[in-house]
Amino acid sequence: MPTDDTPAKITPLKIRVDNVGKSFSTEQGTLHVLDNISLEVADGEIVAIVGPSGCGKSTLMNIIAGFDRPDRGTVKVDGAEQLKPSSRGILISQAGSVFPWLTVQQNLMFGLNGRALDEKKQLADHYAEMVGLKGFEARYPHELSGGMLKRAELARALVVKPEILYMDEPFSALDALLHLRMRNELLRILEQERHTVVLITHDVEEAIHIANRVIVLSTRPTSIKATFDVPFTHPRKLSSAPVQELRAAILRELGVESYST
Amino acid sequence: MIAARKVLPSIAVIAFIILVWWAVVAATHSVVFPTPWQVITGTVELARDGTLFEHIGASLFRVGVGFGLAVLIALPLGLWMGWVKGAYVTLNPLFQMLRPISPIAWIPIAILWFGVGNVSPIFLIFISSVFPMVVQTTTGVHTIEKRYLRAAANFGVSRATLFRQVVIPAVLPQVIIGMRIGLGVAWLVVVAAEMIALRSGLGYMIIDSRNAGNRYDLVIAGMIIIGLIGLLLDGLMRLLEGLKVVRWRYAH
Numbered sequence: 204m205p206t207d208d209t210p211a212k213i214t215p216l217k218i219r220v221d222n223v224g225k226s227f228s229t230e231q232g233t234l235h236v237l238d239n240i241s242l243e244v245a246d247g248e249i250v251a252i253v254g255p256s257g258c259g260k261s262t263l264m265n266i267i268a269g270f271d272r273p274d275r276g277t278v279k280v281d282g283a284e285q286l287k288p289s290s291r292g293i294l295i296s297q298a299g300s301v302f303p304w305l306t307v308q309q310n311l312m313f314g315l316n317g318r319a320l321d322e323k324k325q326l327a328d329h330y331a332e333m334v335g336l337k338g339f340e341a342r343y344p345h346e347l348s349g350g351m352l353k354r355a356e357l358a359r360a361l362v363v364k365p366e367i368l369y370m371d372e373p374f375s376a377l378d379a380l381l382h383l384r385m386r387n388e389l390l391r392i393l394e395q396e397r398h399t400v401v402l403i404t405h406d407v408e409e410a411i412h413i414a415n416r417v418i419v420l421s422t423r424p425t426s427i428k429a430t431f432d433v434p435f436t437h438p439r440k441l442s443s444a445p446v447q448e449l450r451a452a453i454l455r456e457l458g459v460e461s462y463s464t
Numbered sequence: 465m466i467a468a469r470k471v472l473p474s475i476a477v478i479a480f481i482i483l484v485w486w487a488v489v490a491a492t493h494s495v496v497f498p499t500p501w502q503v504i505t506g507t508v509e510l511a512r513d514g515t516l517f518e519h520i521g522a523s524l525f526r527v528g529v530g531f532g533l534a535v536l537i538a539l540p541l542g543l544w545m546g547w548v549k550g551a552y553v554t555l556n557p558l559f560q561m562l563r564p565i566s567p568i569a570w571i572p573i574a575i576l577w578f579g580v581g582n583v584s585p586i587f588l589i590f591i592s593s594v595f596p597m598v599v600q601t602t603t604g605v606h607t608i609e610k611r612y613l614r615a616a617a618n619f620g621v622s623r624a625t626l627f628r629q630v631v632i633p634a635v636l637p638q639v640i641i642g643m644r645i646g647l648g649v650a651w652l653v654v655v656a657a658e659m660i661a662l663r664s665g666l667g668y669m670i671i672d673s674r675n676a677g678n679r680y681d682l683v684i685a686g687m688i689i690i691g692l693i694g695l696l697l698d699g700l701m702r703l704l705e706g707l708k709v710v711r712w713r714y715a716h
Contacts, residue, residue: 270614290620300615303712304633313629314619345712363619 217367217399218244218267223276225262235424236262237273242418242427249393249400251410254420255457260403261296261371263425267401268294268369280367290314292367293360297375301344301355307331308340310355314363330358333392350381357389361396370402374409386412390437407453411446412439419456429456498681503688506681515669520689522664523654526582527697530589531650537590538597538646539639545598546605547631556602559595567592567653571660585657585665592653593646600642604635637705637713644701651694666690 225237236259244250254260265271267278269288278285280292288294293314301310311327318326331340334354344352353374360368374385386409393400404410410417410433417431431453435446454460482500489499498506510516545552567588574584608631616630658667666686673682705714 268618270617288614288618288620290618294614294618296611298611300611302612302615302630302633304636304709305629309629313625314621316621316625343708343712 215246216243217246217248217280218242218401219277219279219282220267221277221279223263223266223273223278225259225266225271225273225275237266238424238426240276240425240427244399244401247397247399248416249402249414251402251404251414251417252420253404253407253410253417253453253457254425255422256405258420258422259425260405260420263420264294264369264371264401264403268292270294290363291365292369293363293365294369294371295356295360295373297372299352299356299376301352301359303344306341306343307336307347307355310344311340311359311362313359326362327358330362331355333361333395334358334388349377350385353377353385354388357392361392364396365398367399367401370400372404373402375404375406382406382409389413394437407450407457408441410453411435411450412441417453419453429453496678496680498684502681503684506679507685507689510669510682510685516689519664519666519669519686520693522662522668523658523666524693526585526658526665527589527647527650527654530586530654531593531647533586534590534594534597534646534650535643538594538642539601542598542601542639542642543605543631543635546602546635552602559598563595563599567649568656571657574657580662582662585654585662588653588657589650593650596645596649597639597642600638600645601635604638604642605631607638608634633709637710640701640704640710643704644698647697647701648694651690651697655690666693 220240220242223237223240224235227234227236240263242250252260252263262271266273267285269278269285269292272286302313305313308324308327308331311330312323315323315326328337328340331337334357336351336354336358339347339351344355347355357373374382377385390413400413402410402413407417414433417433418427419429419431420426421428431449433449435443439446441447486500489497507516541555545555570588570591571584574587578584578587612630612634616626621629654665655667655670658665659671660667662668666689670683670686673679673686704710
C-alpha cells in the first residue's frame with residue numbers, strides 16, 4: 204500500500220546493492236559502464252531509477268535481477284547474494300517477452316510449476332481479469348494490441364506472486380495516452396498486490412507518478428547522482444505545484460533546465 | 465471472383481504454351497514428338513490399365529519412407545546441435561561438407577550398398593532431405609530471441625517445460641521451412657534415382673517409355689504428373705504454415 208511517508212526507514216531491507224561496478228571490453232577498449240553503485244530498496248517500496256540514455260540503466264537492472272554478474276561488489280536480496288534470476292523477482296522489459304506461440308492463458312500459466320491444471324487455469328484467469336484481459340484468454344499475442352500485450356506481460360509476472368517486480372522501461376514502447384493508462388493500471392494493481400518494485404525509466408514524470416523514491420544516475424561511468432523522496436499521496440496530481448517543482452529538480456540533476464512553474 | 469482473377473493469368477500462360485506446342489508439332493509434322501492430345505490419350509491409357517497409379521504409388525511410398533526417416537533423424541539432431549555448442553562445433557563442418565554433394569553422386573554407392581530394390585532410392589531421399597532439415601532446425605534454435613529464453617530462466621521452469629513450451633515452438637516455423645525444402649528435394653531425387661536403378665516409379669516410367677518404343681507422349685505425361693504431385697506436396701507442407709502455433713511467425 205503506497206503511503207505518504209518514506210517506508211524505507213521502518214520496513215525491512217529487501218534489496219541491497221553494494222559497490223557494484225561493471226565494465227565491458229569492446230574493440231575500442233574497455234567500456235566502464237557502472238562505476239560504483241550502492242543503493243537499498245525496502246520491502247514494499249517502489250523505487251524508480253532514472254538516468255540519461257546509454258548510462259547503463261539496463262545493465263544495472265540485469266545485475267540486480269540476477270541475469271548478469273557485476274565485476275565488483277554484490278547484490279543481495281533478503282540478505283542472500285543474487286547469483287541467478289528466480290521467480291521471486293520477475294523482469295518486465297521494454298521489448299516484452301510474452302511467448303507469441305502460446306495463448307494469453309497459456310502464457311499466464313507458464314510460470315506456475317507443479318500445480319494442478321485446474322488451479323493454474325483459475326489463477327491465470329483471475330489475473331487476466333485483474334489486468335483487464337477477461338475474454339482474451341484464448342487469443343494469441345499477435346492478435347492483441349500493444350497495450351494488451353503489456354497487460355498480458357504484467358499478468359504473467361503477477362500470477363507467480365513475485366516479491367519483486369523489476370520493470371525496465373516497461374511502457375516506453377506505448378503511445379503517450381496508453382502509457383499514462385498503464386501507469387494508472389499498475390498503481391491500481393500495486394494497491395491490491397503488495398510488491399517491491401524497481402522501475403527503470405528515462406521518463407521523470409513516470410518516475411514521480413509511480414515511485415516512493417527516485418534515484419538519479421549520472422552519465423557513464425554511471426554512479427548515483429542524487430536521490431529524491433516522493434512524498435505525495437496517491438492519486439497524485441501531476442500538474443500540482445509541488446510535483447512540478449520536484450520534476451524540475453530531478454530534471455536539473457539530469458542536466459536539463461525546465462521552465463519553473 | 466478475386467481468387468479467379470489471381471489464377472487466371474497463370475492459366476492463360478499455360479494455355480498459351482500448350483497452344484504453341486500444338487501448333488509447332490502440327491506445323492513440323494513430327495512423328496516422335498507428341499501433340500498435347502496424344503499426351504492425354506497416353507495418360508488415359510496408362511490410367512486404364514492401372515500402371516500409372518502403380519508408378520505414382522511407388523514413388524510416393526519411397527518419398528514417404530525416406531523423408532519420414534529424415535524427419536525422425538533431422539529434428540532431434542538439429543535441436544541437439546542448436547542447443548549444445550559442442551555438438552554444433554563437432555558436427556557442423558562435416559554436414560556443411562556433405563550437404564553440397566548432389567544426391568545423384570550417391571547413386572553408385574547406393575547401388576553398391578543396397579542394390580536396385582526399394583532401399584536405394586529411400587536411402588538417396590534420406591540423404592538428400594536430411595541435411596537441409598538439420599541445418600534449418602539448428603538455425604532455428606540459434607535464432608531464438610534471447611528475451612524468450614531469459615523469461616523462461618526468470619520463471620525458473622524445468623528443462624522439460626523449457627523445451628516443450630519455449631524451444632520447440634520457437635523453432636517450429638524454421639522446422640516447417642526445412643521440411644518444405646526437404647520434401648521438395650526428396651521429390652526431385654526420387655525421380656532421378658528411379659531413372660537409373662528400378663522397375664517402378666515415375667522416373668522409371670519416363671525412361672522405360674522412351675526405351676520401349678519412343679513413347680514420348682508418356683515421357684511428357686510423366687513429367688507433367690511429377691510437376692503436379694510436387695505442387696500438391698508443397699501445398700500440403702504449406703498447410704502446416706497455417707497451424708495456429710506457428711502463425712505468429714508468418715503473420716507479420
